[in-house]
Amino acid sequence: MSGCQGGAGVRGWLTLASGLVECLCFAGAVFGWASLVFVLKTEGYFSDLCVNSTVANNTWSIDCSSQDEQFSLIFTIASFMNNFLTLPNGFFFDRFGTTAARLLAIFCSDGSSCNSFISNILTPTATPMLLFPAVCFIAVGGILFLITNIQVGNLFGAHRSTIITLYNGAFDSSSAVFLIIKVLLFERGVSLQASFLFLSACSVIHLLRTFFFLPWKHIPHPLPEGYTYGLSCGKSKTYSLDGAADVKKRDKVASDGEMEKMSIPAEPSEPTNTENNDASFRSCFLSWFFLWHLVWLSVMQLRHYLFIGTLNPMLTRQANGDPVLVSKYTNAFAITQMCGVLCAPWNGLIMDRHKGKHRPPGESEQEADLRSAILSLFVTALQCLLFSICATLPILPMQYLSFALQVLNRSFLYGGNAAFVTIAFPACHFGKLYGLLMTLSAIVSLLQYPCFTAVKELLNGDPLYVNIALTLLTLLAFIHPLYVYLHCRRLAACREKGDKITS
Numbered sequence: 001m002s003g004c005q006g007g008a009g010v011r012g013w014l015t016l017a018s019g020l021v022e023c024l025c026f027a028g029a030v031f032g033w034a035s036l037v038f039v040l041k042t043e044g045y046f047s048d049l050c051v052n053s054t055v056a057n058n059t060w061s062i063d064c065s066s067q068d069e070q071f072s073l074i075f076t077i078a079s080f081m082n083n084f085l086t087l088p089n090g091f092f093f094d095r096f097g098t099t100a101a102r103l104l105a106i107f108c109s110d111g112s113s114c115n116s117f118i119s120n121i122l123t124p125t126a127t128p129m130l131l132f133p134a135v136c137f138i139a140v141g142g143i144l145f146l147i148t149n150i151q152v153g154n155l156f157g158a159h160r161s162t163i164i165t166l167y168n169g170a171f172d173s174s175s176a177v178f179l180i181i182k183v184l185l186f187e188r189g190v191s192l193q194a195s196f197l198f199l200s201a202c203s204v205i206h207l208l209r210t211f212f213f214l215p216w217k218h219i220p221h222p223l224p225e226g227y228t229y230g231l232s233c234g235k236s237k238t239y240s241l242d243g244a245a246d247v248k249k250r251d252k253v254a255s256d257g258e259m260e261k262m263s264i265p266a267e268p269s270e271p272t273n274t275e276n277n278d279a280s281f282r283s284c285f286l287s288w289f290f291l292w293h294l295v296w297l298s299v300m301q302l303r304h305y306l307f308i309g310t311l312n313p314m315l316t317r318q319a320n321g322d323p324v325l326v327s328k329y330t331n332a333f334a335i336t337q338m339c340g341v342l343c344a345p346w347n348g349l350i351m352d353r354h355k356g357k358h359r360p361p362g363e364s365e366q367e368a369d370l371r372s373a374i375l376s377l378f379v380t381a382l383q384c385l386l387f388s389i390c391a392t393l394p395i396l397p398m399q400y401l402s403f404a405l406q407v408l409n410r411s412f413l414y415g416g417n418a419a420f421v422t423i424a425f426p427a428c429h430f431g432k433l434y435g436l437l438m439t440l441s442a443i444v445s446l447l448q449y450p451c452f453t454a455v456k457e458l459l460n461g462d463p464l465y466v467n468i469a470l471t472l473l474t475l476l477a478f479i480h481p482l483y484v485y486l487h488c489r490r491l492a493a494c495r496e497k498g499d500k501i502t503s
Helices: 010-027 029-043 065-084 086-096 098-109 115-121 128-188 192-201 203-212 241-255 257-262 281-285 288-309 311-318 323-337 340-355 365-392 398-424 427-445 448-457 464-502
Strands: 051-054 060-063
Touching (some): 010 203, 029 065, 029 323, 065 128, 065 311, 065 448, 086 098, 086 427, 098 203, 128 323, 128 427, 192 203, 288 365, 288 448, 311 323, 340 365, 365 398
């Protein structure tokens, strides 16, 4: 296969590798918030909100709960924007293609509108309120990089789910960027301004990938014969997502007439019809698949966001205010985040391996994909439950286990989310449905700020009862794998019934 041709050729592997570097180094940096907060506190951001207070025996202490609340609000808004704007970004990606979406991402994340903006505000004399728009720009640009890279999985056929989850794992691991700023740069005398100027200069990497390693529009699935992409390939073949769906339909009709005769019509509430025309966006949005997947994503995402956003005050409370101990645990948390790229492919391997098992006669490819997703959805929900239990226990050494389970579950969560959307719904609606899921889950994630306020105002800084409530809430995530399992059982029963009628 030539270097310019699609698929898992030389160009395909270069596209994969360069995309991993991009996601690993830039896309999800905002989720290294715990490391950046430590640096910002050291620099004195919002330090005017710390006040002296009296404790037992008329001794004085410094109360920085208002400062913590302000940092929590910044992360809440940034994480909300990260998800909420995924909907218009998804429509933009579906409508205008890869190049336009990536140029928008570069403008937000690495151009003058973001990193240069940050490099100018992160100085001791700057107003800390500018952190609000700056961190939001990082979040919005990063998620756009992820959306445009997910389609690279279409180049690798049977390993598609593994590649998708690998990219999501790299997205999670990029939170280590702020750890590097904290440990390797900030603690060695390099200013924050110089650090972010360097990140801004790295935008040349994104431009090179945009024009040389990715298509102008989309990478279709399944991949057409002789598909090419990239500027250096000269005049490449272009395919729309609708055209790719037509190719898939013609191939199935031509190669398997018996499966057409035995196919089971999908229920109106489920967008599982692969033999006929693609389901409409409205039918996908109103399906039970979409609803339960939204619940599955939202409850676990809320648990993760609250954990990340309140990690610094939680560690400060459990370490009795010892800054050295807080720094040690903050570094440990950031280091574990680097392992996301190693954990995420396990989820894809589970799905691809389960799908590769022998299919019952008459089972469609999409039904096999759905069946392979059941175990992944269940394991992800179970991981979140265990993580939430460990995070609830007010024992400082236990947080090491919480960190490990958090990065494992977060990698499974976002990789499994993207993979399920590609499995359960038509490719032509991926950007819109993925964006809508992230937007609606972002609205749910806004609950993290009232939770933090409740801990501060009503529970005297003790998050035990809020953590218990969130642990019980994560039980709702188990409904989704159960529903998909029952749906696959129903399809199998209909298929067996059809076999009996035919015989």
